[in-house]
Amino acid sequence: xxxxxxxxxxxxxxxxxLEAHLGSxxxxxxxxxxxxxxxxxxxxxxxxxxxxGWDQVEAFYRDRVGSAYLLDLAAWHLSSTDYxxxxxxxxxxxxxxxxxxxxxxxxxxxxxxxxxxAVEQVIFWDIxxxxxxxxxxxxxxxxxxxxxxxxxxxPEGIFFDTILCFDVVEHLPDPxxxxxQFYAWLKPEGKLLINWYFFKGFxxxxxxxxxxxxxxxxxxxxxxxxxxxxxxxxxxxxRCYRKWNKG
Amino acid sequence: MSMDASQHSPAPLILIFKDQLGQRGVVLDKIYYSVGRxxxxxxxxxxxxxxxxxxxxxxVPEESQAGYSYVIFDGSPGSRQSTNGLFVNGKRVSSxxxxxxxxxxxxxxxxxxxxxxxxxxPDTLAILLKTPPNVPEPGSQQxxxxxxxxxxxxxxxxxxxxxx
Numbered sequence: 001x002x003x004x005x006x007x008x009x010x011x012x013x014x015x016x017x018l019e020a021h022l023g024s025x026x027x028x029x030x031x032x033x034x035x036x037x038x039x040x041x042x043x044x045x046x047x048x049x050x051x052x053g054w055d056q057v058e059a060f061y062r063d064r065v066g067s068a069y070l071l072d073l074a075a076w077h078l079s080s081t082d083y084x085x086x087x088x089x090x091x092x093x094x095x096x097x098x099x100x101x102x103x104x105x106x107x108x109x110x111x112x113x114x115x116x117x118a119v120e121q122v123i124f125w126d127i128x129x130x131x132x133x134x135x136x137x138x139x140x141x142x143x144x145x146x147x148x149x150x151x152x153x154x155p156e157g158i159f160f161d162t163i164l165c166f167d168v169v170e171h172l173p174d175p176x177x178x179x180x181q182f183y184a185w186l187k188p189e190g191k192l193l194i195n196w197y198f199f200k201g202f203x204x205x206x207x208x209x210x211x212x213x214x215x216x217x218x219x220x221x222x223x224x225x226x227x228x229x230x231x232x233x234x235x236x237x238x239r240c241y242r243k244w245n246k247g
Numbered sequence: 248m249s250m251d252a253s254q255h256s257p258a259p260l261i262l263i264f265k266d267q268l269g270q271r272g273v274v275l276d277k278i279y280y281s282v283g284r285x286x287x288x289x290x291x292x293x294x295x296x297x298x299x300x301x302x303x304x305x306x307v308p309e310e311s312q313a314g315y316s317y318v319i320f321d322g323s324p325g326s327r328q329s330t331n332g333l334f335v336n337g338k339r340v341s342s343x344x345x346x347x348x349x350x351x352x353x354x355x356x357x358x359x360x361x362x363x364x365x366x367x368x369p370d371t372l373a374i375l376l377k378t379p380p381n382v383p384e385p386g387s388q389q390x391x392x393x394x395x396x397x398x399x400x401x402x403x404x405x406x407x408x409x410x411x
Binding site: 157187 | 306307310
């Protein structure tokens, strides 16, 4: 087990005080919050079955999910400390300078990055206004409001040293397009910390995930023609490669 | 034409504000500034058309890694836009990387010009950086104007500086 980065140790203690922040933001007592956290995933799934469609994916995540997605994400983060902890170790090793957390959700990686000594500022961007307000509240409560910024629109004309994009691209209708955008936003030696899961689950646990083979192929074509993989020792996974005859 | 502030100016930038208190400067040397009408803002502006939290300014590393530049965002950190808008060179923006000679508008009446500190003599800088008196947060426009006029009696405005 890799050691815990000292600057981020509070994640392993209490998820950067996530439950207290949620209670404060939603105006819920502890018991009520626990009940909402238990129900959050089911509530989001029901909403998705009713309202989700790839032709209106932005509107779904921006306008329709409300606080249900916040609770769903929070429940997942609280129950996935090992997995998310490893992504934070990667952030501690690689993030520096000006950081963009793209689709940052409940702000775990934004907070983690802002606590890293090599990071100057973090721009948190999420299409959901509730997430932006929540992460700003978290930044204030953690004394990080001078390092974390949650604008409604992404600033133009600035380039990032690091882009974080965890558990996001499978929710996008065309991940290859987003990847090209990341390439344009990065400084010449900038780094992209990203993961993906183009799979709806063995039992349809992730009905919102993109799994269109053509879109996935386009994603990997952009990824493997624009970015060079940097080895790291966390979340080691086996990969499958097909010989790619570009001609 | 605007110049890239960081590439052409190793000296710190100064924002020269003009509001109801007159003209004054703020040298940009910190990582973060909140700007607005409320008393607890890092840069407090005196005008009823300015929101309590009107904008934030953050320092970001340059692409070349050789220095820093500053980016200004409209509104509060939690994404609420200012009521009367943030303008750069006459165009409403939600964010902008500051460049030399930019004219920033905070609502319809308050402006700031981006300059380099090495443009000014030490004496002029000292006048620009004189701390304004702390006045109560503005209420009605009429009250504000009275307050501003009252405070102007003890504040050194320097309208003759060529900063616009």
